[in-house]
Amino acid sequence: MQLDVLIDLANPGRTLRVSEDVYKKASQSRLYLDKLLQESDHAYYGINTGFGALCQVRIPDTQLGALQENLVRSHACGVGAECRPEVVRLMLALKILSLIQGHSGVSRATISRLVDLYNQDVLPVVYEMGSLGASGDLAPLAHLCLPLMGEGAVVWKGRKMPTAEAWKELGWVPVKLQSKEGLALLNGTQYMSALGLWAILEGRKLLSVAHMCAALSLDAFDGNLQPFHPALHRVRPHHGQIATAREIILWLEGGEIHNRIPASVQDPYSFRCVPQVHGASGDALDHVTKVFAIECRSVSDNPLIFPDEQLIISGGNFHGQPLALALDYLALALVELGSISERRTFQLLSGTRGLPPFMAADSGLHSGFMIPQYTAASLVSQNRQLAIPASIDNVTSSNGQEDHVSMGANAGVRLHKIIDNLWIILGVEWMTAAQAIDERRTTTAPALERIRQSYRMVVPTLNGDRILSVDMRASSDFLRGLLVTLPKS
Numbered sequence: 001m002q003l004d005v006l007i008d009l010a011n012p013g014r015t016l017r018v019s020e021d022v023y024k025k026a027s028q029s030r031l032y033l034d035k036l037l038q039e040s041d042h043a044y045y046g047i048n049t050g051f052g053a054l055c056q057v058r059i060p061d062t063q064l065g066a067l068q069e070n071l072v073r074s075h076a077c078g079v080g081a082e083c084r085p086e087v088v089r090l091m092l093a094l095k096i097l098s099l100i101q102g103h104s105g106v107s108r109a110t111i112s113r114l115v116d117l118y119n120q121d122v123l124p125v126v127y128e129m130g131s132l133g134a135s136g137d138l139a140p141l142a143h144l145c146l147p148l149m150g151e152g153a154v155v156w157k158g159r160k161m162p163t164a165e166a167w168k169e170l171g172w173v174p175v176k177l178q179s180k181e182g183l184a185l186l187n188g189t190q191y192m193s194a195l196g197l198w199a200i201l202e203g204r205k206l207l208s209v210a211h212m213c214a215a216l217s218l219d220a221f222d223g224n225l226q227p228f229h230p231a232l233h234r235v236r237p238h239h240g241q242i243a244t245a246r247e248i249i250l251w252l253e254g255g256e257i258h259n260r261i262p263a264s265v266q267d268p269y270s271f272r273c274v275p276q277v278h279g280a281s282g283d284a285l286d287h288v289t290k291v292f293a294i295e296c297r298s299v300s301d302n303p304l305i306f307p308d309e310q311l312i313i314s315g316g317n318f319h320g321q322p323l324a325l326a327l328d329y330l331a332l333a334l335v336e337l338g339s340i341s342e343r344r345t346f347q348l349l350s351g352t353r354g355l356p357p358f359m360a361a362d363s364g365l366h367s368g369f370m371i372p373q374y375t376a377a378s379l380v381s382q383n384r385q386l387a388i389p390a391s392i393d394n395v396t397s398s399n400g401q402e403d404h405v406s407m408g409a410n411a412g413v414r415l416h417k418i419i420d421n422l423w424i425i426l427g428v429e430w431m432t433a434a435q436a437i438d439e440r441r442t443t444t445a446p447a448l449e450r451i452r453q454s455y456r457m458v459v460p461t462l463n464g465d466r467i468l469s470v471d472m473r474a475s476s477d478f479l480r481g482l483l484v485t486l487p488k489s
Contacts (some may be wrong), residue, residue: 003197003200003289003292003293003296006090006093006094006097006197006296007090007197007198007200007201009089009090009093009118010086010087010089010090010197010198010201011086011089012085012089012121013121014089015118015119016093016096016115016118016119017115018096018100018111018112018115022100023100023108023111025100025101025102026099026100026101026102026104026106026108026111027102027107027108028102028307029102029103029104029105029106029305029306029307030105030106030107030108030178031307032105032305032307032310033047033105033179033180033305033312034179036312037061037064037179043058044303044312044314045302045303045314046071046180046183046187046302046303046314047064047105047179047180047183047303047312048061048064048179064178064179065176065177065178065179067179067182068177068178068179068180068181068182068183069149069177069182070182071142071182071183071186072142072145072146072148072149072177072182072185072186073142073146073149073151074142075138075139075141075142075186076139076142076143076146076152077130077139077142078126078127078128078129078130078131078139078140078142078143079127079129079130080127080128080129080130080413081127081128082125082126082127082128083126083127083128083140084198084416085123085155086198087126087191087194087195087198088123088124088126088144088194089118089121089123090190090193090194090197090198091126091140091141091144091190091191091194092114092117092118092123092124092144093118094190094193094194094197094296095114095141095144095145095185095188095190096111096114096115096118097296097297098188098190098298098299098300098301099111099114099184101299102305102307103299103301103304103305103306104180104184104299104301104304104305105179105180105181105184105305106180106181106184106185107178107181109175110148110175110177110181110185113148113172113175114148116172117147117154120156120170121156122147122154122155122156122166122170123154123155123156124143124144124145124146124147124152124153124154124163125143125152125153125154125155125160126140126143126144126191127139127140127143128140128413129409129410129413130409131191131192131408131409131410132395132397132402132405132406132407132409133189133192133319133320133321133323133324133405133406133407133408133409133410133411134316134318134319134320134321134402134404134405134406135187135302135318135398135402135405136186136187136188136189136190136300136301136302136318136320137188137189137190137191137192137320137409138186138187140191140409141185141186141187141188141190141191142186144185144190144191145182145185145186146163147163147166147167148174148175148177148185149174149175149177150163150164150167150173150174151163151164151174154166180303183301183302184301185301186301187300187301187302187318188300188301188318189295189300189318189320189323189408190300191409191412192320192323192324192327192406192408192409192411192412193292193295193296193323195327195409195412195413195415195416196288196292196295196323196326196327196330196412196415197292197296198416199327199330199412199415199416199419200285200288200289200292200330202419203285203288203330203333203334203419204285205480205484206334206337206419206422206423206426207278207281207282207285207337208247208484209426209479209482209484210278210281210337210341210426211244211247211248211251211274211278212251212430212448212451212484213341213344213426213429213430213433213479214248214271214274214278214341214344215247215248215251215252215445215448216251216430216433216434216437216444216448216452217271217344217345217348217429217432217433217436218248218252218257218267218271218274219252219255219257219433219437219444219445219448220348220355220432220433220434220436220437220440220444221263221267221271221344221347221348221353221355221436222257222260222262222263222353222354223257223262223263223267223271224262224263224264224265224266224267224271224272225249225252225257225258225262226262227245227267227271227272227273227274227275228245228248228249228274228275229245230242230245230246232245233245233275238279238280238283239279239282239283239286240278240279240280240281240282240283240286241275241276241279241280242275242279243279243282244274244275244278244279244282245274245275245279248274248275250447250487251445251447251448251487252444252445252448253445253446253447253487254445254446254447255444255445255446255448256442257445263353263354268343268347269343270340270343270344270346270347271344271347273340274340277336277337277340278337278340280333280336281333281334281336281337284329284330284332284333285330285333287326287329288326288327288329288330288333291322291323291326292323292326294322295322295323298317299317300317300318301317301318302314302315302316302317302318303315304317319406320406320407320408320409321391321406321408323406323408323411323412324390324391324406324407324408324411325391327390327391327408327411327412327415328387328389328390328391328411330415331386331387331411331414331415331418332387334383334415334418334419334422335380335383335384335386335387335418335422337422337426338376338379338380338383338418338421338422338425338426339380339383339384341376341425341426341428341429342373342376342377342380342425342428342429344429344433345369345372345373345376345428345429345432346373346377348432348433348436349368349369349370349373349432354440355436355439355440356368356439358370359432359435359436359439359462360465361462361463361464362464366464366465367465368462368465369431369432369435369462369468371468372428372431372432372468372472373428373432375424375428375472376424376425376428376429379421379422379424379425380421380425382421383418383421383422383425386414386415386417386418387418389411390407390408390410390411390414391406391407391408391411393407393410394407423476423479423480424472424473424476426476426479427472427473427475427476427477427478427479428472428475430455430475430478430479431459431471431472431475434452434455434456434459435461435462437452438461446487447487451482455475455478458474458475458478459471459474459475459478
């Protein structure tokens, strides 16, 4: 499954169908495991033994189903805010995609019920915090899979309710877990992966919007276009740098900025170095996308079953280190988009280049946009604090059996906070640049002006002080809901 198709599964109204051939392939590992347990008295981790530091405890055959159900219940220890519905949908889709590859020993009934949850948009209540990012995302995945047993809570038709209540309305009965099934459901990187996929989707939007905001700010600041000339970037051919310079020129095509003499031979770095800074963030996003494309077609539970080779192998595919490092990298890249955006806002409000200080109608009596820049600076500072790498942290768990963890889930959770902050930071820049164009009593390039005029239907020009938190939220929401398409050259 292509990554863009998978990312689209975050949206409501999508459906999944598993073909008979795929179900048959997935069932082979279940049949092999059942046969092996009947014919062998060998100990297999988590199948007929305890878990983690209890792996030496042998479990009688009559209690293997109870072992798996107890595993799911005992590991449902998530706390904090409830996950976004987009993330839960992606978790379901990713877990299904992993299980149908035929190395997990999960029954058709269990996979089918996960498909039912996704297709009926019955979303398990999953909490943000509790995963160490190794042994998989145990706590979040336990909450995701409790409803299979008729337990936990779900959100259905806009209502949060006990699973048992929803099952009664749907006419469903709980799934009885078999040997290994609980372990296959809980071991895996589907929470980290879902957090990352949603961040990639938002990151793509943010990068495009950041280019658009930078272009409007450059025009409003009476900036110099020379730093965006293709010849400059041809001799330092980083892909993101070249693409960013081209996009800025496309946004400004047909505008007066091409015909006027720039106000300065050199602009501040926040304008002059947009291709280099935005471009590096774009290249980071491309790298992270490749990492997650590999992960989303991988099998990350434990142990894994290879029926054709008659093998059951216990290993560490659940360890989230590749994702943790990538999530940290993306956090750094997005923080920089906000950092340079806030600097452009600061420059626009500095009272230079023929613009009034703080874009105030009557400086002194009115403060104009003085304090929105404070807010943007506060969020930039918080984002920098949040960008301290999570992947370098470690705790020992399970009595030393799990002595190195990735903290990838924590990296993903804080990345989502960075993203929410960045939308507000860019909203402040757009709000400021749009006001600057009004102050110049002019228009910008046609592609930008069309969007600016639509924006003015939502946020009117500032003609005197008013409560700007309303405008800031509206600006952020406007950008977040914008379908940004590049103007054609």
